[in-house]
Amino acid sequence: MKKTLLAAALMGASFSAHAVAPGGPGCGWGNLLFEGKSGLPMHILATTFNGTSGNATFGMTSGTNGCDTNGALTYSGESLLGMNGVMEEVAQDMAVGEGEALTALSVSIGVDASDRAHFNSLMHQNFASIFPSQDVTAAEVMQQINMVMSQDQQLAKYV
Amino acid sequence: MRTGVLCALAGLFLILSDTVAAAQSREHLAREPRWQALLHINPGATLRDRHRSYVDDDNFFLSDTGKDDPLAELNASIEALRPAQAPERCRFPARYRFFAEHLGWEESGWQESAPFAHCDEYMEWRQSVQANRAVLVFPAAYLNSPSSMFGHTLLRLDQTGDGTVWLSWAVNFGAMTSEQDNSLFYIYRGLAGGYPGRFTLVPYVQKIQEYSHMENRDIWEYDLTLNQEEIDWVIEHLWELKDINFDYYFFDENCSFRLLELVEVARPGTGLLDKWRFAELPVNTVRALDDKDLIEQRHYRPSKAQELEALVAEMTVAERRLSRRLADDPDLAQSAEFQAYPPPRQALMAQTAYRHVRFIHRKEERTEDVAKRSFALLGLMSRLPTATPPRVQPQRPPEEGHGTKMLGVSGGQWGADDYGQLTWRMTYHDLLDNRRGFLDGAQIEGLGVTLRSTESQAVKLERLDLVSIRSLSPRDTFSKPLSWYVEGGLERAWAQGRRLTRYVQGGAGLSWRWQGWQPYMLLSARAENNSAFSTWITPGGGAEAGLLYNTGAWQWQLSSAGHYFTNDEYRHRSRLSAHYALGRQHGLRASLEREGWRGDSDTGFNLEWRWYYD
Numbered sequence: 001m002k003k004t005l006l007a008a009a010l011m012g013a014s015f016s017a018h019a020v021a022p023g024g025p026g027c028g029w030g031n032l033l034f035e036g037k038s039g040l041p042m043h044i045l046a047t048t049f050n051g052t053s054g055n056a057t058f059g060m061t062s063g064t065n066g067c068d069t070n071g072a073l074t075y076s077g078e079s080l081l082g083m084n085g086v087m088e089e090v091a092q093d094m095a096v097g098e099g100e101a102l103t104a105l106s107v108s109i110g111v112d113a114s115d116r117a118h119f120n121s122l123m124h125q126n127f128a129s130i131f132p133s134q135d136v137t138a139a140e141v142m143q144q145i146n147m148v149m150s151q152d153q154q155l156a157k158y159v
Numbered sequence: 160m161r162t163g164v165l166c167a168l169a170g171l172f173l174i175l176s177d178t179v180a181a182a183q184s185r186e187h188l189a190r191e192p193r194w195q196a197l198l199h200i201n202p203g204a205t206l207r208d209r210h211r212s213y214v215d216d217d218n219f220f221l222s223d224t225g226k227d228d229p230l231a232e233l234n235a236s237i238e239a240l241r242p243a244q245a246p247e248r249c250r251f252p253a254r255y256r257f258f259a260e261h262l263g264w265e266e267s268g269w270q271e272s273a274p275f276a277h278c279d280e281y282m283e284w285r286q287s288v289q290a291n292r293a294v295l296v297f298p299a300a301y302l303n304s305p306s307s308m309f310g311h312t313l314l315r316l317d318q319t320g321d322g323t324v325w326l327s328w329a330v331n332f333g334a335m336t337s338e339q340d341n342s343l344f345y346i347y348r349g350l351a352g353g354y355p356g357r358f359t360l361v362p363y364v365q366k367i368q369e370y371s372h373m374e375n376r377d378i379w380e381y382d383l384t385l386n387q388e389e390i391d392w393v394i395e396h397l398w399e400l401k402d403i404n405f406d407y408y409f410f411d412e413n414c415s416f417r418l419l420e421l422v423e424v425a426r427p428g429t430g431l432l433d434k435w436r437f438a439e440l441p442v443n444t445v446r447a448l449d450d451k452d453l454i455e456q457r458h459y460r461p462s463k464a465q466e467l468e469a470l471v472a473e474m475t476v477a478e479r480r481l482s483r484r485l486a487d488d489p490d491l492a493q494s495a496e497f498q499a500y501p502p503p504r505q506a507l508m509a510q511t512a513y514r515h516v517r518f519i520h521r522k523e524e525r526t527e528d529v530a531k532r533s534f535a536l537l538g539l540m541s542r543l544p545t546a547t548p549p550r551v552q553p554q555r556p557p558e559e560g561h562g563t564k565m566l567g568v569s570g571g572q573w574g575a576d577d578y579g580q581l582t583w584r585m586t587y588h589d590l591l592d593n594r595r596g597f598l599d600g601a602q603i604e605g606l607g608v609t610l611r612s613t614e615s616q617a618v619k620l621e622r623l624d625l626v627s628i629r630s631l632s633p634r635d636t637f638s639k640p641l642s643w644y645v646e647g648g649l650e651r652a653w654a655q656g657r658r659l660t661r662y663v664q665g666g667a668g669l670s671w672r673w674q675g676w677q678p679y680m681l682l683s684a685r686a687e688n689n690s691a692f693s694t695w696i697t698p699g700g701g702a703e704a705g706l707l708y709n710t711g712a713w714q715w716q717l718s719s720a721g722h723y724f725t726n727d728e729y730r731h732r733s734r735l736s737a738h739y740a741l742g743r744q745h746g747l748r749a750s751l752e753r754e755g756w757r758g759d760s761d762t763g764f765n766l767e768w769r770w771y772y773d
Binding site for chain 1: 323362368514517531533537541545
């Protein structure tokens, strides 16, 4: 069995040469949309061995993105968007018009279940203004979402 | 006077018996399943730390002998937690609650903030971590990494209950590794318990990203039957485990094992840890929970690869090709060819193209080109009608798969010799075993022994497989993975006579799938050590080609592999095998084999009954 692991390790090691720690980029989260992620031997091994790469939190230390300092355990829309990869998922869901990431966003903003379908279609219609470029940041996206919602009769109350 | 003496004696007796009763009741309390669970006392489930605490951290104990002595720890804890505003209450809220219940401290006070009013940090945390449902999460195996078959498990705490688990917390037990360690060192320490294991609370969305997006693992989620009170026990106990170290052992004291302990805290006396557990495989954790009626519902969360596959399956061949080209050049959306399709079909192609671009580039650094194409495709999708992605049909869940160990009895003929044969495999699955609950084209076997007895000779070792991993990942219009394999051990092969040879072998190549058919071709290298070859290690190169076919309970494989060695020896082996699954835990396998070498060859056949267990 040791050999299995050894073999797996060697295979893993040969697939890629450089390693980057998984986890968020911390403060200054520009260009998060379509950021590259690094899936690397240590990362693969870490999961194989159920490892965490020493950067784990207990939900008490630094919130979700290495930038919050208030130790928030619940997400605001912006802190959710600021997490690795979430903005990309939200962008996809908005372009499609529905999805789990979009639901999570609406819940974190506080949109009632009864208004969620309307929220989804509003986001879908306004995709181009919410995501004006591939270099948009989470803060800008959130600002646009608030703007779009504030101009909508049904959703203005959540802003 | 006499009365006085009697009274004094009676009084003394009463005091004594009272003390004795108190001591007895404390002894009794220390044996309570929940106290034992809160201290993580090993009830005999693994070899290490039997009847001691698994926790390897002095900060977890209030008594110097706490690791070995639950009673001493109980006494010390009562002592420390009883005074109002005791600082220890802020560290051990679950212990406090245990005493509150059993010793009548401030009845029902643990539910209110009063006992912890001085614990700001804990109170803030406790109020944020609310959960009304506990879910066991099992990211299943993924192709191209068969070792992931061993999987991982974590616990999810849901706090919203209204349609989104992206906001839930995941309780993860893992080794605290550091990126400085190199891979080999990592393996060694992982096996030997050199890393501390810790519980962490992480956003579940990060786990989804990690598994279903980065690694293409389907995720199975099992709602547990724990009620609110039981879940609160877990949450409060998690706080006690904050920054507490357990030694991490890959085989037994791993993520899955520790989760069983958490369930034991929630519902003591489940008996989850009664059985001897040598190697805790996640799939067996699921089975154990299921056996104890702790699972009420199962959800399937397909990986990104499965979702993409489902989209591709919706399209015609022409649409697939156009969509693939669109991924490289989003400007094609303006072409007459694309515009000729009705908008819903355009939406399908656009979404597939976008997901394809994300899928193949998601592990790379961001580049301007990919970002631009991705963004253009997103824009295109947003202008087209809403395209609900097709629901991915779940495969059979992993816990419905065959047992992890296998015993095989077979008989056959090799050359002119009849033989009987016994095979035992510690773990886990080969390409021909019952595919229910497993990935097609993935094999991982660890430690297999085959003993053979012929009429003329005593029992001999026929083969010893240390490891055999195969990943045959099919290629299609959108996905171009490599197939690979690696194996090593001892086997009997021809080298101036049939003899035991030690070998390592591996290779890479291509595979495709069309309905039940899966052809593959691999180039391979082999290094061999045996008593007939004059060099200590004899390297060789070769190739293998094969065809897998499955239909219903039948699995077929035709394969042919050959190797040239540097000492000019040559050997090839061809095999036709058929496996019929007789239900979940039994199978019949027949194979016909031909081994050839320079100048001659041998032929044999084998018929085997396989029993899977555990």
